[in-house]
């Protein structure tokens with residue numbers, strides 16, 4: 001007899017509906033799974049067999065063929081265990097088929113037939129809703145995550161037996177429908193008001209947040225670079241519901257939702273260590289998972305001690321920084337993950353950390369400093385609009401008590417973002433960092449005095465065309481923070497204060 005159970009699979013950050021067809025026929029006992037399964041899916045056979053037996057059901061000693069349709073999409077992960085098990089029970093008439101087709105079924109099984117939580121439940125629940133199915137059967141631990149999607153029934157089961165009794169009407173699980181409560185899984189990671197002094201750096205980060213510009217901070221040890229970087233998400237605009245959902249989907253697929261619960265409402269902050277692998281950074285692996293560039297989507301990707309990162313790793317950042325997405329080629333498939341992040345990096349100015357420090361003497365030889373900074377490639381630096389020298393912290397600053405808090409800065413950032421959105425509403429653009437050289441002519445028109453100032457600065461500071469464009473973009477954002485349509489002289493003057501890294505080292 002043939003049974004057909006609906007289930008889901010993950011492709012990129014979306015989910016697709018999969019039909020799990022189970023056919024049982026006479027012949028030599030066998031158990032095959034076809035339809036592009038990966039190793040984890042093929043291993044299902046052993047788990048399903050043991051699970052069915054250990055839950056006191058009968059496992060047929062016949063020829064079992066499982067087909068996962070559509071057959072042209074690669075199926076990965078262990079979440080087909082439960083639908084396969086139920087398919088076998090239907091095909092052997094141990095479970096009636098009626099009602100089963102109104103639900104999608106997902107779940108991993110352990111050998112004793114209990115369910116185990118799986119990754120990617122949120123995008124699956126979204127798919128179930130889109131398809132108009134009544135609900136989804138998931139492992140008990142995944143219930144909360146699936147319940148984020150309103151309007152479908154989420155049925156959590158602890159074992160194969162519970163799933164069977166649900167369809168036989170003998171077990172009434174608590175059905176989650178229209179759950180109102182969305183918990184925020186992330187705690188608060190600090191406030192700008194805790195950072196004393198460093199007004200220049202804070203202003204720089206406010207500009208960065210307002211125009212979504214990438215930032216490189218260069219400064220001596222202990223000046224607070226790492227501390228302030230961790231607080232950047234607190235000044236970024238609040239996320240829209242769509243953004244929240246997309247981020248939560250990504251964390252669901254990566255298996256990183258803390259205690260398998262609600263929506264993530266805070267923008268991500270990811271700070272990978274410099275020993276990270278290429279797959280860890282951009283994604284991939286045996287069961288493909290998003291990497292750090294995707295986990296930082298709509299948030300901040302922070303590379304602390306930038307020169308410690310191997311060059312090959314830094315080169316990998318070029319595509320996601322440019323395209324705001326990353327494409328990974330795999331055997332017979334390519335996967336695209338979104339990666340729209342704000343790039344923030346920090347570094348000491350030299351190996352000892354004190355080059356240019358007014359209070360401490362730098363003990364590095366010029367060639368050591370050159371070698372140190374040469375690790376960061378030109379193309380990466382080109383993509384960093386704001387490069388700022390961080391001063392050592394002053395004693396008098398430590399005693400200050402009055403500092404602006406994150407909420408106030410965030411307000412100003414949100415206003416500036418709204419101003420940009422309005423200006424770019426006829427384009428697929430959201431903020432100033434997306435301005436290409438062509439668009440600069442349209443959106444950064446200068447008056448006579450402003451042109452003269454830019455011209456003087458160009459010659460005096462020996463600017464490159466790229467540096468010139470960056471100054472224009474930053475000046476645009478500074479003007480936006482004041483909701484000024486025109487870029488004025490003092491906006492440019494402020495933008496000129498952020499020197500490029502090559503200028504910092506011009507004395508070498």
Ligand SMILES: Nc1ncnc2c1ncn2[C@@H]1O[C@H](COP(=O)(O)OP(=O)(O)OP(=O)(O)O)[C@@H](O)[C@H]1O
Nearest residue numbers: 194195196197198220221222223224225226227393
């Ligand atoms: N501006 C500041 N206000 C308050 N505390 C600060 C400030 N700067 C540094 N600190 C304190 O000093 C500690 C070290 O700062 P942090 O690790 O951010 O420095 P860093 O610039 O990243 O140094 P390194 O280059 O060695 O990584 C912080 O945890 C914090 O307690």
Ligand SMILES: [Mg+2]
Nearest residue numbers: 225226304346
């Ligand atoms: Mg640090």
